[in-house]
Amino acid sequence: MRANFYKYQLNFKQPAGTSRGVLHSKDTYFIVIEDDERMGIGECNLFKGLSSDDVPEYESKLQWVCEHIALGLNFFYTELVTYPSILFGVEQAFLNLQHGLDFMYFPSEFTEGKTSIPINGLVWMGDYDFMKQQIVQKIESGYNTIKLKVGAIDFEKEIDLLRFIRKNFSKDTITIRLDANGAFTEKEVMTKLQTLAKYDIHSIEQPVKTGQWQLMQTLCKQTPIPIALDEELIGIHHFKDKTALLSQIQPQFIILKPALHGGFKGCEEWISIAKNHKIGWWITSALESNLGLNAIAQFTYQLGISVPQGLGTGGLYTNNFESPLFIEKGNLLFNTSFTNTSLYQQIQ
Numbered sequence: 001m002r003a004n005f006y007k008y009q010l011n012f013k014q015p016a017g018t019s020r021g022v023l024h025s026k027d028t029y030f031i032v033i034e035d036d037e038r039m040g041i042g043e044c045n046l047f048k049g050l051s052s053d054d055v056p057e058y059e060s061k062l063q064w065v066c067e068h069i070a071l072g073l074n075f076f077y078t079e080l081v082t083y084p085s086i087l088f089g090v091e092q093a094f095l096n097l098q099h100g101l102d103f104m105y106f107p108s109e110f111t112e113g114k115t116s117i118p119i120n121g122l123v124w125m126g127d128y129d130f131m132k133q134q135i136v137q138k139i140e141s142g143y144n145t146i147k148l149k150v151g152a153i154d155f156e157k158e159i160d161l162l163r164f165i166r167k168n169f170s171k172d173t174i175t176i177r178l179d180a181n182g183a184f185t186e187k188e189v190m191t192k193l194q195t196l197a198k199y200d201i202h203s204i205e206q207p208v209k210t211g212q213w214q215l216m217q218t219l220c221k222q223t224p225i226p227i228a229l230d231e232e233l234i235g236i237h238h239f240k241d242k243t244a245l246l247s248q249i250q251p252q253f254i255i256l257k258p259a260l261h262g263g264f265k266g267c268e269e270w271i272s273i274a275k276n277h278k279i280g281w282w283i284t285s286a287l288e289s290n291l292g293l294n295a296i297a298q299f300t301y302q303l304g305i306s307v308p309q310g311l312g313t314g315g316l317y318t319n320n321f322e323s324p325l326f327i328e329k330g331n332l333l334f335n336t337s338f339t340n341t342s343l344y345q346q347i348q
Helices: 058-067 073-080 084-099 128-140 155-168 188-199 215-223 241-249 261-275 290-301 343-346
Strands: 002-018 023-036 037-042 119-125 145-149 175-180 201-207 227-229 253-256 278-281 325-328 331-334
Touching: 002 058, 023 058, 023 084, 023 343, 037 084, 037 290, 037 343, 058 084, 073 084, 084 261, 084 290, 128 145, 128 155, 128 188, 145 155, 155 188, 188 201, 188 215, 215 227, 215 241, 241 261, 253 261, 261 278, 278 290, 290 325, 325 343
Parallel strands: 119 145, 145 175, 175 201, 201 227, 227 253, 253 278
Antiparallel strands: 002 023, 023 037, 325 331
8 A cells, every 4th residue: 555645726716715814725735545456535634824733844744644554544543633634634535445436435325416415605704795795696596504704894894794684584594604713802702792693693603712711611601692613623632622622611513624623533523522512513614625525525414414514515716626516505415427537637
């Protein structure tokens, strides 16, 4: 068995406003495992400025993984616990090698085309008119759950966007999720949550910056809007630390990104702990290419989901790979007749 890794730059169709600034491109990495008969490909989705394994020796660690690939996946669960994005790619590559088919990681009724995954429609950061235009497009295309970023533009304009939605659609028609990316200060957060709550909000992610466990615990007890932890989970690698965080803060939800939160196994561990504390959850992608996104979708379906997930089709990039995933009326589906025989050549 042998392995190699390849760096690949994904280019955005238009500048993408994120909590880490405006992005024009994003680097990702692919790891390819081969034996004498098969090949497995996985995406190590490093998110600069956000991933806990965004370190100078990242590529050296990838090379080390390739040199030790014959030791098998279980070996890497121990050795890569502090490198979640690399572990995410290694898991994919071994799963793909096992199934021997392009874009196949977790065979299920989803990959057989028999069912779909409900997803939320993400509204990207931007000025008021740009965000309003996206809201209209998402609703017209069939989404019944919309996710908006708050804390990026003037708060009153963000309220105007929520007012616009609720003027036309009740909470029974359109569900609104918010993501603050830690934008609110301790002094203002409760007042802003109370204002936002007037618009029948399903949940708000990360209202204050990470690392303030006592403050977040108090907010989760008193909040008029259910709170979801996202960035707060990054860098928490071990079971006892995950348990300590959720036991103290007791959020209403957690949001899991496999590339940031310990790969597939790490997410399953987070979900297990969350269930023990009666905390809800859903899975979200993190700007992966279509290869990593497809693996996340397959993983997500087999978890037994009950609410819309934060997934898409990777349509953000000019140089993404063709994919079996497609969206229809706010649902993610898998095209069973899809083939991509040149994937390996594309990533090199």
